[in-house]
Amino acid sequence: MSSNVKNITQTAIFVAVLCVISPFSLTLPVSPVPISLATFAVYIFSTILGTKKSLIGLVVYMLIGIVGLPVFSKGGSGIGVILGPTGGYLVGYFFCALGSSLGYEAGERISSDRIVRVIILALGMVMGTVICYLFGTVWLSYLNKLNFEAAFAAGVIPFIPGCVIKIVISVILAVPLKNRLKLFM
Helix, strand or coil: CCCHHHHHHHHHHHHHHHHHHHEEEEEECCCCCCEEEHHHHHHHHHHCCCCCCCCHHHHHHHEEEEEEEECHHHCCCCHHHHHCCCHHHHHHHHHHHHHHHHHHHHHHHHHHCHHHHHHHHHHHHHHHHHHHHHHHHHHHHHHHCCCHHHHHHCHHHHHHHHHHHHHHHHHHHHHHHHHHHHCCC
């Protein structure tokens, strides 16, 4: 199989998984932002696929949602979702992908020690998530005419425990999955 076909196939699988997982979400009574497993998929696939393929996959995912397929949280679609209260978090997925992929790549470059590499990967995921939260909070604050603290309380605080769990599970699963999939990559 040519490398172009492999790259397209790997990216398409990421997009497909993201499209299937993202609509399943839970709404919290304290926030207009739903809980979704989308960031979990982004962490895993970005670690496995690397920066370029994961960012291309996210662009494709966003375009699929913008043109009307119900792939965003709660089955949402259209440009209104991107421009709505959760739009900043959707844009923030790009930073989660960058944090995961660059964290993995940096760990591989910097150290041969597995624990050091895992710590660097986790730090990359955390940094990507912090930037995602920042974008989401600023956008939520602007759209809902909330001060930053109120938007932070509604759009970040309730989600921190879940993100910690997603990052821990992603760090545990992503590298072994990447190693097992090397035959296909």
